Amino acid sequence: MPVLTKDAKNLIDRPNFAHLATLMPDGSPQSVPVWVGREAEHIVVCTGENSLKAKNTRRDPRVALSISRLHRSLRGSPSPRPRDRAPTRPRSEDHGSHFA
Numbered sequence: 860m861p862v863l864t865k866d867a868k869n870l871i872d873r874p875n876f877a878h879l880a881t882l883m884p885d886g887s888p889q890s891v892p893v894w895v896g897r898e899a900e901h902i903v904v905c906t907g908e909n910s911l912k913a914k915n916t917r918r919d920p921r922v923a924l925s926i927s928r929l930h931r932s933l934r935g936s937p938s939p940r941p942r943d944r945a946p947t948r949p950r951s952e953d954h955g956s957h958f959a
Contacts, residue, residue, distance in 0.1 A: 874929065
């Protein structure tokens with residue numbers, strides 16, 4: 860079994876976002892955000908036993924995992940967009956609420 864490098868351990872041990880890609884029964888990919896941790900040299904993915912990613916992994920253990928470093932944190936509380944300021948066309952960055 861490959862040993863995790865020091866850089867990999869540092870990345871896994873910090874509160875970073877990870878995406879796990881598994882394979883659906885038809886072979887199509889399913890990628891979802893997950894929290895990861897580490898137990899010695901093993902990467903632990905936080906998920907429910909009956910989740911789709913768990914079922915996919917039991918059926919086909921081929922997975923891909925990517926971890927993105929968080930460079931900064933956002934602080935604030937979400938507040939709804941005032942109705943009188945609603946955009947005329949939806950934009951990808953408009954999700955119905957924003958941080959104030």
